Amino acid sequence: MVKPQQFSGLQLGMLITMRIAIGWHFLYEGIVKLLLPDWTSAQFLQVSSWKLAPFFHWIADNGRALAIVDFLNIWGLILIGLGLILGAFTQIATVAGMLLLALYYLANPPFIGLDFGIPVEGHYLWVNKVLLEFFALGVLLIFPTGRFWGVDALLTSVFRRKMTAKKQRAAASTIKMPEESVSFGRRQILKGLATVPALGVFGYAFARKARWQAWEEKNLVDAMTSPSTKLFDPAGLRDLSGQMPKGKIKDVEFSRIILGGNLLSGWAHSRDLLYVSQLVKAYHNKDKIFATLLTAEKCGINTLLTNPILCTLIDEYWRRNIGRIQFISDCAGLNYDKGKYAVPFDEYLDRVKRAIDYGAVACYIQGETADYYIENNLIDQLTKTIQFIRDNGVMVGIGAHYIETIERCASEGFNPDFWMKTTHHHNYWSAKSEEWHDNKFDFNPEKTIEVMKSLPQPWVAFKVMAAGAIPPQEAFRYAFENGADFVCAGMYDFQMVEDVNIALNILTGDLKRDRPWMA
Secondary structure: OOOHHHHHHHHHHHHHOOOOHHHHHHHHHHHHHHOOOOOOOOHHHHHOOOOHHHHHHHHHHHHHHHHHHHHHHHHHHHHHOOOOOOOHHHHHHHHHHHHHHHHHHOOOOOOOOOOOOOOOOOOOOOOOOOHHHHHHHHHHHOOOHHHHHOOOHHHHHHHHHHHHHHHHHHHHOOOOOOOOOOOOHHHHHHHHOHHHHEEEHHHHHHHHHHHHHHHHHHHOOHHHOHHHHHOOOOOHHHOOOOOOOEEEEEOOEEEEEEEOOOOOOOOOOOOOOOOOHHHHHOOOOOOHHHHHHHHHHHHOOOOOEEEEEHHHHHHHHHHOOOOOEEEEEEEOEEEEEEEEEEHHHHHHHOOOOOOOHHOEEEEEEHHHHHHHHOOOHHHHHHHHHHHHHHHOOEEEEEOOOHHHHHHHHOOOOOOOOOEEEEEOOOHHHHOOOOOOOOOOOOOOHHHHHHHHOOOOOOOOEOOOOOOOOOHHHHHHHHHHHOOOOEEEEOHHHHHHHHHHHEEEHHHHHOOOOOOOOOO
């Protein structure tokens, strides 16, 4: 048993200060979570990516288990914090704290390549603040300072006095001795309550911060309720009204809303705002791309439409067991660096093969590429590409910006597994211009609807929001009511839940649709 005499005053003081500091951190974390009505550990558990990831993911996806874990987490933090600050049941609080920290660490350890999605104050390599607090509690477990300064000192004194009295009665069993009440000297009381003032300081600091936050909210209320701020107030997953319905192409299920990949790779179609594509690229770092894909999956979107540029990232996303979203690859065969022209055909097939090798569930000949091939009467290239994709055991689609491309492909006898066609109305201001300046993508909406209605293959509508010019409420309804079986929509992570809820309301509501569902 370690005795206080074995420490210098400075050593004992530092150990007690460390105990109070860790307790302060635990207590504050617990109270903040308790006072936040929407707090949940779901997001932290969802991005777990190490050995126990399946277990943590199960908790996040199971409402009852998550509620229990959240309750235990909040009250565990509060009680552990109180125990450490007051020095009450210090060893129990220390062991419980170490167990909680161990679970935090195992859920998201700072190992190389496993730190996706976890906000940190700096940079970690194996050792983070969770692990440091774990070892600090280990030191406190070996040196139980609560027995020297804290409530445990009083409890220990009571126990010792009772044991001494019991031994004395046993030694003098022939003599009847009266029961003695346990009394404390001033020194024992001071030691037992020595750390109570720390709890008072905590309460004072907490009240000061609460008053400051109330003042801040009062003075910033106009800014916090302005329309520009509301745009960046994303709905959380708890606001999701349901899971996205699915349809089948051949024997593969695809969500009715497919996540478009242009934004993830920096294609913003921002008209004359030339800086926006760079801004979008800067926003979509690797972690943000992974977070966007994971959010899509949590919303029931099981498919991403992208190009071979993102293949390595998708492969990493799968290998790290973050999620299992499938992807359709657009197979672009044009070079835009020095004017639009077709790349050498062998190079084009290499691009297609790359997407297939990385696990694309389907490939489609990208819209502008198909438009180019048809415009230049390169039917042989189209035929060979379609056959190449099919020979590799992958579903094939044909895309187009011009509806005449679809008509020509149908008349040539092409029978793809699905069509990809730009689909949007022209009721937005920049579409009124006679010139094309990255402002229109479906050049003849009425003819698109007419031609697509006559085709038996599934139809994936893309560019339905005209690259951000049309609100999703209008765009999704327009596409689904006019015959599209699926809608490919580019979305930021903060838009995902709201857009999915919009699509769900349309799909489950009064949908006026003439073309039968082809998938």
